[in-house]
Amino acid sequence: MACQRMTKCHCHNVEFSTVAQYAQNTGIQEPDVLCERVGLGQTCTACRCDLADFLKEQRQVSVSAPSRGIPALKPSKAIA
Numbered sequence: 502m503a504c505q506r507m508t509k510c511h512c513h514n515v516e517f518s519t520v521a522q523y524a525q526n527t528g529i530q531e532p533d534v535l536c537e538r539v540g541l542g543q544t545c546t547a548c549r550c551d552l553a554d555f556l557k558e559q560r561q562v563s564v565s566a567p568s569r570g571i572p573a574l575k576p577s578k579a580i581a
């Protein structure tokens with residue numbers, strides 16, 4: 502049986518998505534700083550590793566996601 506990763510800090514009842522939104526709004530990337538500022542990961546600390554992974558994945562998604570509202574460029578035919 503595989504273990505499921507945490508999606509929130511259970512001790513402080515804070516969803517990781519809330520932390521990701523705070524990181525995006527403030528530009529803070531360091532998980533330890535985010536934990537302190539948002540107020541999670543300070544009790545049993547069991548969530549910290551999964552939070553770091555979650556934030557890393559969120560950054561990869563936001564970097565690789567296409568921009569909204571801007572159509573993708575299509576390759577044009579060669580000009581003769």
Ligand code: FES
Pocket residue numbers: 509510511512513541542543544545546547548549
């Ligand atoms: S689950 Fe986050 S500090 Fe305990």
